[in-house]
Amino acid sequence: MSIARQNRLNTYAAHGVLILYTLIALFPVFVIIINSFKTRRAIFREPLAMPNSETFSLIGYETVLNQGDFFLYFQNSMIVTVASLFFILLFGAMAAFALAEYRFKGNLMMGLYLALGIMIPIRIGTVAILELMVQTGLVNTLWALILVYTAQGLPLAVFILSEFMRQVSDDLKNAGRIDGLSEYRIFFRLVLPLVRPAMATVAVFNMIPIWNDLWFPLILAPAEEVKTLTLGSQVFIGQFVTDWNAVLSALSLAILPVMALYVIFSRQLIRGITSGAVK
Amino acid sequence: MTKHQNKPKFRWHIVIFLAPAVLVYSAIMIFPLFATLRLALFTEIDQERVFVGLQNFRALFGDAVWSDQFWNALGNNFWFFVIHMLVQNPIGIALAAILSHPRLRYAAFYRSAIFIPTILSFVIVGFAWKLILSPIWGIAPGMLDAVGLKSLYAPWLGKQEYALTTLSLVSVWQFVGIPMMLIYAALLSIPDEILEAAEVEGITGMSAFWKIKLPLILPSIGIISILTFVANFNAFDLIYAAQGALAGPDFSTDILGTFMYRTFFGFQLQLGDPHMGSAIASAMFAIILIGVCIYLFGIQSRMRRYQF
Numbered sequence: 001m002s003i004a005r006q007n008r009l010n011t012y013a014a015h016g017v018l019i020l021y022t023l024i025a026l027f028p029v030f031v032i033i034i035n036s037f038k039t040r041r042a043i044f045r046e047p048l049a050m051p052n053s054e055t056f057s058l059i060g061y062e063t064v065l066n067q068g069d070f071f072l073y074f075q076n077s078m079i080v081t082v083a084s085l086f087f088i089l090l091f092g093a094m095a096a097f098a099l100a101e102y103r104f105k106g107n108l109m110m111g112l113y114l115a116l117g118i119m120i121p122i123r124i125g126t127v128a129i130l131e132l133m134v135q136t137g138l139v140n141t142l143w144a145l146i147l148v149y150t151a152q153g154l155p156l157a158v159f160i161l162s163e164f165m166r167q168v169s170d171d172l173k174n175a176g177r178i179d180g181l182s183e184y185r186i187f188f189r190l191v192l193p194l195v196r197p198a199m200a201t202v203a204v205f206n207m208i209p210i211w212n213d214l215w216f217p218l219i220l221a222p223a224e225e226v227k228t229l230t231l232g233s234q235v236f237i238g239q240f241v242t243d244w245n246a247v248l249s250a251l252s253l254a255i256l257p258v259m260a261l262y263v264i265f266s267r268q269l270i271r272g273i274t275s276g277a278v279k
Numbered sequence: 280m281t282k283h284q285n286k287p288k289f290r291w292h293i294v295i296f297l298a299p300a301v302l303v304y305s306a307i308m309i310f311p312l313f314a315t316l317r318l319a320l321f322t323e324i325d326q327e328r329v330f331v332g333l334q335n336f337r338a339l340f341g342d343a344v345w346s347d348q349f350w351n352a353l354g355n356n357f358w359f360f361v362i363h364m365l366v367q368n369p370i371g372i373a374l375a376a377i378l379s380h381p382r383l384r385y386a387a388f389y390r391s392a393i394f395i396p397t398i399l400s401f402v403i404v405g406f407a408w409k410l411i412l413s414p415i416w417g418i419a420p421g422m423l424d425a426v427g428l429k430s431l432y433a434p435w436l437g438k439q440e441y442a443l444t445t446l447s448l449v450s451v452w453q454f455v456g457i458p459m460m461l462i463y464a465a466l467l468s469i470p471d472e473i474l475e476a477a478e479v480e481g482i483t484g485m486s487a488f489w490k491i492k493l494p495l496i497l498p499s500i501g502i503i504s505i506l507t508f509v510a511n512f513n514a515f516d517l518i519y520a521a522q523g524a525l526a527g528p529d530f531s532t533d534i535l536g537t538f539m540y541r542t543f544f545g546f547q548l549q550l551g552d553p554h555m556g557s558a559i560a561s562a563m564f565a566i567i568l569i570g571v572c573i574y575l576f577g578i579q580s581r582m583r584r585y586q587f
Contacts, residue, residue, distance in 0.1 A: 028396075095297050113309075120571075125314070127543055127553050128315040131314070147303065214402060234520060
């Protein structure tokens with residue numbers, strides 16, 4: 001009996017700790033969102049109260065939508081993220097296939113060369129990347145960001161995908177070869193569909209850092225028409241520091257798309273991490 | 280595969296499969312990395328690029344104009360890293376240990392909720408905490424007042440002696456989900472037989488964690504440490520979002536990333552200097568490289584791994 005009671009106590013303690021930490025994790029997000037729907041006076045008078053009919057106000061959102069070009073920023077972020085993911089997955093899978101499937105001179109060296117970038121952050125080369133983009137006329141275009149994020153994502157993508165491609169059965173591929181499929185068809189028709197779960201993991205790992213990056217948009221594409229949502233909200237908030245309604249609404253609007261992505265992909269993300277894909 | 284080895288023909292498809300990735304990666308990542316290291320050896324005199332050898336580094340480490348800022352940023356960066364190691368990783372491990380309990384209900388909910396800060400951008404996190412800790416809004420002092428600790432409140436982000444630690448803790452708050460998830464995965468991969476064998480021997484609960492699980496997840500803790508190290512010495516966004524490029528108050532939150540940004544781009548009256556910026560980037564590269572080497576040769580290769 002005493003053991004059972006102790007177990008129950010332990011369970012309560014575990015839930016207590018987890019609930020406490022969950023509150024710590026969610027509290028700031030919660031405070032920002034509820035206050036974005038309140039009048040300026042209510043924000044300051046009762047910051048922790050829910051908005052009610054008296055204190056409800058959308059004035060902040062009006063300012064944000066009138067002043068900042070958030071739809072454009074959102075569209076830019078979307079283009080950059082989707083295009084980068086497409087290239088990371090396509091190029092990464094192709095290279096991973098070459099490394100996993102064929103024996104050739106320099107295979108190991110090539111693998112090591114591509115793996116270098118897993119540990120070395122691409123930001124170290126920023127000065128020369130900017131020079132390169134200036135020389136090629138890509139500064140202030142979305143292409144500059146897409147190229148940088150593709151290069152940044154490739155090493156880990158090749159690493160993870162080649163691990164998975166080694167597990168695809170040789171019999172299947174050889175059967176394809178006997179049927180006269182070219183190596184390209186074997187890759188696109190047979191192998192790619194089989195490694196889809198691994199591709200999804202790679203996509204989810206890359207999506208959030210690309211969407212949230214501030215450094216490269218700030219340096220490579222700060223112009224108004226190519227601003228990403230992260231940079232756009234940073235600049236907007238910087239200009240409206242004293243307009244609390246606008247700042248809180250801008251923050252809430254910036255939280256929204258990432259939360260939507262998280263709700264859609266969280267299972268994939270968590271499965272990816274816990275399946276040991278990053279080890 | 281043997282079928283191919285018989286062919287004397289050059290296998291073009293290998294080149295075609297590898298080319299796009301290798302080209303993009305070499306052109307945008309590897310080449311700029313070495314070009315940056317090279318730029319650190321030059322300076323600009325009368326709008327011309329002149330080779331000066333290690334002069335930039337001498338200035339960076341020894342000339343008070345630069346070195347004061349450099350050593351300050353480096354020291355701050357170390358403190359930033361120490362806080363992550365001492366606070367973020369133990370909390371992450373503790374949460375993972377609780378979550379991995381086999382009969383715990385709602386584990387998936389807790390896991391997803393605790394991971395939410397990690398997916399938010401630095402801009403959101405930086406500003407949200409800035410507002411919450413702000414003395415104008417009064418959430419932080421109000422909450423401390425509610426538990427009778429109002430006297431402890433200070434405008435933490437505005438005080439030189441607290442700002443860096445506060446920002447480090449904000450960063451810890453944001454990223455605790457990553458060690459939690461990785462350790463959680465490692466704990467789940469421990470086979471039940473081992474834990475059952477320990478239980479038969481009378482090792483359960485806390486002592487099972489310290490004596491059985493912890494030694495088994497040491498390799499994962501090593502990986503987390505090196506990931507934390509690389510991420511911390513490469514950090515920039517949070518400080519920039521919360522305190523701006525000047526990393527105030529009075530550079531007390533300046534880390535290598537913000538220092539490099541300021542030097543490279545210039546701010547207010549100071550002009551940007553790509554060569555000094557490259558020198559700082561090279562120093563960051565060296566630090567990260569040393570860290571990675573210590574991990575690979577000093578820690579990882581000596582760690583005992585268990586195959587299940």
